[in-house]
Amino acid sequence: KAGVTQTPRYLIKTRGQQVTLSCSPISGHRSVSWYQQTPGQGLQFLFEYFSETQRNKGNFPGRFSGRQFSNSRSEMNVSTLELGDSALYLCASSLFDRNTGELFFGEGSRLTVL
Amino acid sequence: QKEVEQNSGPLSVPEGAIASLNCTYSDRVSQSFFWYRQYSGKSPELIMSIYSNGDKEDGRFTAQLNKASQYVSLLIRDSQPSDSATYLCAVEGGATNKLIFGTGTLLAVQP
Numbered sequence: 001k002a003g004v005t006q007t008p009r010y011l012i013k014t015r016g017q018q019v020t021l022s023c024s025p026i027s028g029h030r031s032v033s034w035y036q037q038t039p040g041q042g043l044q045f046l047f048e049y050f051s052e053t054q055r056n057k058g059n060f061p062g063r064f065s066g067r068q069f070s071n072s073r074s075e076m077n078v079s080t081l082e083l084g085d086s087a088l089y090l091c092a093s094s095l096f097d098r099n100t101g102e103l104f105f106g107e108g109s110r111l112t113v114l
Numbered sequence: 115q116k117e118v119e120q121n122s123g124p125l126s127v128p129e130g131a132i133a134s135l136n137c138t139y140s141d142r143v144s145q146s147f148f149w150y151r152q153y154s155g156k157s158p159e160l161i162m163s164i165y166s167n168g169d170k171e172d173g174r175f176t177a178q179l180n181k182a183s184q185y186v187s188l189l190i191r192d193s194q195p196s197d198s199a200t201y202l203c204a205v206e207g208g209a210t211n212k213l214i215f216g217t218g219t220l221l222a223v224q225p
Contacts (some may be wrong), residue, residue: 005187035169042202042215043158043202043215044215045212045213045215058212079180090158101148101206101212102160102163103158103160105157105159106157107156
């Protein structure tokens with residue numbers, strides 16, 4: 001059974017650009033969550049989606065947005081990139097219809113903003 | 115006050131010893147508690163979940179929960195060098211119903 005797949009794995013952008021990250025959950029999983037991981041702040045919650053609906057949102061500015069498609073795949077977008085957006089962005093999927101905390105994480109997309 | 119607090123470590127223990135990792139949380143109505151392990155350069159993986167007060171054992175791992183003290187711990191018995199990783203405490207439920215992670219404790223098991 002394939003795990004959570006995130007693309008791209010690595011990317012480099014410059015300030016002011018925008019970026020879109022993609023996540024394919026484990027087959028049958030309908031809940032997808034996104035986290036930002038940095039050395040200083042640890043794992044910070046961005047969003048949670050279930051059945052194409054955003055059920056929860058973290059304390060990030062409006063430059064961070066996301067969506068989920070009918071096949072449960074999810075994307076997140078960051079516009080007007082800032083240096084501080086450099087981080088590992090992790091997607092996680094869950095089997096259950098609510099966030100039970102039993103998450104399966106992808107390998108992440110490492111974003112570097114120059 | 116951070117929502118979920120952990121000592122960043124590193125916590126260094128000799129091989130075969132018991133490693134004790136601690137976590138406190140601020141939201142008194144939190145319902146579910148988890149320990150994730152993250153090896154360097156890898157993504158987190160769930161190793162334990164606990165939902166009620168007391169101890170829960172799974173192999174060499176024991177999770178302990180004390181809701182009155184808002185305290186969760188993870189004990190690793192017979193620690194092995196392969197246990198060397200960052201251990202993340204995560205708390206779900208409460209007022210926000212979000213899964214909130216601590217910043218993690220780095221465990222180093224010395225051979």
